[in-house]
Amino acid sequence: MIEQLIIHPDPQIKARLTEIANKVLNNERINIDDCIDLYEHADLGVVGILANQIREQKNGNYTYFNKNLHLEPTNICIHNCKFCSYSKKIGGDGWEFSVDEMLAQIEKADKSITEVHIVGGVHPHRDIFYYGDLIKRIKTQYPHLHIKAFTAVEIDHMIKKAGISITEGAIYLKEQGLDSIPGGGAEIFDVKLRQEICSSKSTAEQWLAIHEALHNAGIPSNATILYGHIENYRHRAEHMNMLRELQDKTKGFNAFIPLKFKHKNNTMSDITEVSVVEDLKNYAISRIFLDNFPHIKSYWPMTGKQLAQLSLSFGVDDFDGTINDSTKIYSLAGSEEQNPSMTTEEMKELIMAVGRIPVERDSLYNIINR
Ligand code: V47
Numbered sequence: 613m614i615e616q617l618i619i620h621p622d623p624q625i626k627a628r629l630t631e632i633a634n635k636v637l638n639n640e641r642i643n644i645d646d647c648i649d650l651y652e653h654a655d656l657g658v659v660g661i662l663a664n665q666i667r668e669q670k671n672g673n674y675t676y677f678n679k680n681l682h683l684e685p686t687n688i689c690i691h692n693c694k695f696c697s698y699s700k701k702i703g704g705d706g707w708e709f710s711v712d713e714m715l716a717q718i719e720k721a722d723k724s725i726t727e728v729h730i731v732g733g734v735h736p737h738r739d740i741f742y743y744g745d746l747i748k749r750i751k752t753q754y755p756h757l758h759i760k761a762f763t764a765v766e767i768d769h770m771i772k773k774a775g776i777s778i779t780e781g782a783i784y785l786k787e788q789g790l791d792s793i794p795g796g797g798a799e800i801f802d803v804k805l806r807q808e809i810c811s812s813k814s815t816a817e818q819w820l821a822i823h824e825a826l827h828n829a830g831i832p833s834n835a836t837i838l839y840g841h842i843e844n845y846r847h848r849a850e851h852m853n854m855l856r857e858l859q860d861k862t863k864g865f866n867a868f869i870p871l872k873f874k875h876k877n878n879t880m881s882d883i884t885e886v887s888v889v890e891d892l893k894n895y896a897i898s899r900i901f902l903d904n905f906p907h908i909k910s911y912w913p914m915t916g917k918q919l920a921q922l923s924l925s926f927g928v929d930d931f932d933g934t935i936n937d938s939t940k941i942y943s944l945a946g947s948e949e950q951n952p953s954m955t956t957e958e959m960k961e962l963i964m965a966v967g968r969i970p971v972e973r974d975s976l977y978n979i980i981n982r
């Protein structure tokens with residue numbers, strides 16, 4: 613049946629694509645070469661059908677969302693990632709919120725939020741005890757809020773500054789009230805590319821070791837890839853393979869979030885952004901490849917609402933949160949949503965308009981409201 617849907621002028625490639633499609637339909641894991649062949653030769657429609665079948669098996673007709681607030685403590689950062697449109701150096705015109713100011717932002721937020729998502733620049737003077745205090749104060753005042761905070765790159769800096777091991781850092785942050793960590797900072801794991809686009813950042817091994825230690829300490833996380841810049845399909849496949857291997861070991865990842873490179877206001881502005889077809893293909897192929905990841909998330913403040921809606925037919929089952937204009941990372945890089953905000957009603961309508969069932973979840977994918 614799938615064979616009839618695979619159209620390719622070269623019979624050998626058609627046979628190869630049929631072989632990969634049958635693997636997917638038989639719930640067999642695809643390998644790196646299969647993944648590259650899908651990127652290079654498969655039609656969007658075919659990868660969409662395959663990804664849709666996996667999404668359906670894993671998450672039925674549900675599309676998850678949560679209600680969260682993004683806190684960005686500072687955009688001052690010691691790193692110089694070439695794709696970053698957001699960071700400033702100390703003494704420049706960056707922002708630095710105090711713990712009290714961040715608590716005030718939570719106080720002002722909608723009372724129905726269930727999560728605070730805290731991520732920002734790697735500030736040279738703020739250490740693990742500063743951030744541990746922030747978390748403790750949030751947990752004490754708002755014990756019902758799930759705290760998803762700090763990328764592995766931020767944690768790497770915190771533990772090095774404190775002279776403690778990853779495991780000690782993970783245990784300390786958990787004791788202070790950290791519940792999970794977001795997936796940022798992964799970028800692209802290939803050594804040469806990482807050197808080229810974010811040379812000072814934690815290495816792939818460090819990123820993976822931090823997630824592994826956190827998973828072992830009972831702190832789940834997400835994972836990302838930054839795609840659509842100077843990487844090729846092999847780089848993407850190998851990146852996902854490293855994540856899949858770690859997930860086989862720990863089962864600590866909840867969601868994979870493909871992040872499309874946006875080119876405004878950064879030093880990689882000469883790179884043309886990839887097409888929407890490429891975005892959808894990338895969602896679908898990540899859903900197919902990452903067979904041990906429960907969820908694929910489309911981060912709508914970056915993609916825009918329409919692409920996020922379309923992605924629901926290409927393997928995505930999670931829409932992130934109903935945030936209210938509280939993130940600057942993407943608007944500065946030229947994202948589709950310059951002042952991202954979406955009400956619960958709007959989110960539900962977007963999801964239902966394409967035949968899915970909107971489900972409000974908590975940060976660990978327990979159902980709150982249907
Ligand atoms: O690591 C920075 C990316 C990430 C650009 O875990 C850019 O639920 C595109 O990881 N174009 C941080 N992307 C954000 C992040 C995230 C977002 C939403 C949800 C979750 C989650 C995690 O933002 C960085 C980097 O990969 N980024 N600059 C840019 N110009």
Ligand code: SF4
Binds near residue numbers: 692697813
């Ligand atoms: Fe700093 Fe993150 Fe920007 Fe890199 S992407 S410069 S780590 S804020």
